[in-house]
Amino acid sequence: MVWIPRTSTSMLVIVSSALLLISHAINASPAPLKFETEADTLVQKLYAKTSSTQILKEIPYKEFWQWHQVQGVYKSEVRLNFHGGLAFREFRETFNVFDNNMFATAWVTSNLLEAYKYGEGPKPTETQINLALQIENINQTRKLYANGNPMPFNVNNVDMTVGADVVIGLTYGVLSGLISSQVLDDPDVAQIYLNTSSLLAYEIANNLTSRPDLVLTYYPSINEFYWFVAKTVSAMETALKKGPLPSEVMKKVYAILKDACLGAMTKDILAKAQYEEKGKNYFDDFLGNADKDVFGKPL
Numbered sequence: 001m002v003w004i005p006r007t008s009t010s011m012l013v014i015v016s017s018a019l020l021l022i023s024h025a026i027n028a029s030p031a032p033l034k035f036e037t038e039a040d041t042l043v044q045k046l047y048a049k050t051s052s053t054q055i056l057k058e059i060p061y062k063e064f065w066q067w068h069q070v071q072g073v074y075k076s077e078v079r080l081n082f083h084g085g086l087a088f089r090e091f092r093e094t095f096n097v098f099d100n101n102m103f104a105t106a107w108v109t110s111n112l113l114e115a116y117k118y119g120e121g122p123k124p125t126e127t128q129i130n131l132a133l134q135i136e137n138i139n140q141t142r143k144l145y146a147n148g149n150p151m152p153f154n155v156n157n158v159d160m161t162v163g164a165d166v167v168i169g170l171t172y173g174v175l176s177g178l179i180s181s182q183v184l185d186d187p188d189v190a191q192i193y194l195n196t197s198s199l200l201a202y203e204i205a206n207n208l209t210s211r212p213d214l215v216l217t218y219y220p221s222i223n224e225f226y227w228f229v230a231k232t233v234s235a236m237e238t239a240l241k242k243g244p245l246p247s248e249v250m251k252k253v254y255a256i257l258k259d260a261c262l263g264a265m266t267k268d269i270l271a272k273a274q275y276e277e278k279g280k281n282y283f284d285d286f287l288g289n290a291d292k293d294v295f296g297k298p299l
């Protein structure tokens with residue numbers, strides 16, 4: 001398996017801007033949305049479970065014994081995408097590498113913030129947020145470089161989710177004020193912002209050209225990809241309540257992505273929802289779908 005981390009810089013921009021966007025919204029918005037009591041309990045349980053996996057103190061690598069675990073990250077494991085027969089399944093379940101990449105932690109942090117904003121989840125503590133934000137800094141990157149483990153600044157997997165990261169990073173960065181909107185005056189940046197958005201919309205509208213693996217080469221998760229695009233549109237809608245979007249190209253991107261979200265994406269999400277019982281449904285979109293039992297029957 002080839003696994004190339006998504007750039008931590010873009011993740012840091014996304015999560016820092018999310019923090020700015022959400023803290024503005026927390027101060028400005030009236031009452032948060034209210035869900036049923038049962039859902040509140042579930043959110044609180046999830047909050048406690050997730051928070052408890054944060055690495056509070058750096059854990060060093062011990063050969064054959066323990067992976068290095070960076071302070072501040074939430075537990076995330078890289079596994080091989082083996083599925084099918086029992087042996088493959090066992091290998092996938094047993095073997096894992098602790099994932100110190102910023103990505104999962106950025107994802108968890110924005111979810112915790114949003115659970116607080118929309119779902120009446122508990123307010124994440126300042127220590128928890130600060131620990132999560134200090135994970136990657138230029139000093140650590142330099143140290144890794146000196147040790148012969150350079151961050152792949154010039155190489156990245158290009159897939160739909162990485163494209164969606166670029167678009168959400170630029171949108172959040174500009175809307176939160178973390179990045180000046182002048183960045184979108186640069187013709188190359190504007191063209192990349194627009195072309196990438198067009199590509200995302202095209203793939204959403206065309207069944208991902210029947211290649212769901214294009215969404216993320218190592219862990220193809222369509223829902224996660226949708227989540228990034230929908231959040232991009234949502235941030236622009238929130239900004240539009242206060243006034244016009246700060247740049248012409250962002251207006252175009254808004255129109256393209258909104259259309260994709262309200263059209264093909266919504267249709268696909270509704271079609272894929274599986275209903276368990278009244279009021280409860282779930283989405284099946286990850287590893288292990290092709291697993292078989294000892295008799296070769298699908299699980």
Ligand SMILES: *[C@@H]1O[C@H](CO)[C@@H](O)[C@H](O)[C@H]1NC(C)=O
Nearest residue numbers: 134135136137138139140142
């Ligand atoms: C990075 O290293 C410089 C020089 O050693 C130091 O002054 C600075 O505080 C460090 N920054 C962080 C965030 O660790």
Ligand SMILES: *[C@@H]1O[C@H](CO)[C@@H](O)[C@H](O)[C@H]1NC(C)=O
Nearest residue numbers: 188191192193194195196198
């Ligand atoms: C973006 O799209 C335009 C128009 O189709 C095309 O001319 C240009 O080469 C594309 N730019 C990039 C960076 O892909």
Ligand SMILES: *[C@@H]1O[C@H](CO)[C@@H](O)[C@H](O)[C@H]1NC(C)=O
Nearest residue numbers: 206207208209210211212213
């Ligand atoms: C959509 O893509 C899936 C593969 O993910 C394929 O099985 C299916 O036939 C495609 N549907 C259409 C209408 O092309």
